[in-house]
Amino acid sequence: MGLVQWNSELSVGIPSIDSQHKKLVELVNTMHEAMLTGKGKDIVAKILSELITYTKTHFKHEEDYMERTAYPQTAVHALQHAQLTKKVLDLQSKVESGTVTITMEVMNFLKSWLQDHIMKMDKAYEQHFKQHGLK
Ligand SMILES: [Fe+2]
Ligand SMILES: [Fe+2]
Numbered sequence: 001m002g003l004v005q006w007n008s009e010l011s012v013g014i015p016s017i018d019s020q021h022k023k024l025v026e027l028v029n030t031m032h033e034a035m036l037t038g039k040g041k042d043i044v045a046k047i048l049s050e051l052i053t054y055t056k057t058h059f060k061h062e063e064d065y066m067e068r069t070a071y072p073q074t075a076v077h078a079l080q081h082a083q084l085t086k087k088v089l090d091l092q093s094k095v096e097s098g099t100v101t102i103t104m105e106v107m108n109f110l111k112s113w114l115q116d117h118i119m120k121m122d123k124a125y126e127q128h129f130k131q132h133g134l135k
Contacts, residue, residue, distance in 0.1 A: 021122075059078075091109075
C-alpha cells in the first residue's frame, strides 16, 4: 500500500488537475517504495528529480488556469507554489550532497508537502474554475 492514498478527499473536481495530482501521489509513493526497498542514492535522486520536474509543470498548469480566469487568490497561491518548489529543491541538494538520506521523516514531509497544499489551497479554486468551465 502506498504512503499516500488517492481518495475523493484529495479531489479538486477539475479532471486535468486531479490527474496531475494523482501522478504526484504516484511519484511520492515511488519514492517511499524506493526507501523501503533500500534503493541507492542514484535511484532516489532520479525519482526526486522527476517529482520536481512534474511539480513545476503542474504548478504552471494551475497558475495558467488562475491567470486566465483572474482568480482572486492567484498571488498568494503562486507564492505558496514558489515556497513549495524551494523546499523540494533544498531537499534535492541535500540528497545530492549526501547530507540527507530518505527516511520516514523525509517521506512524511513530502506527504504533507503534497496533501496539505491540495486540501487547503487547491480545493479553494474548485468553484471558481468550474464557473469558468475549466476541466
Ligand atoms: Fe495542485
Ligand atoms: Fe496549487
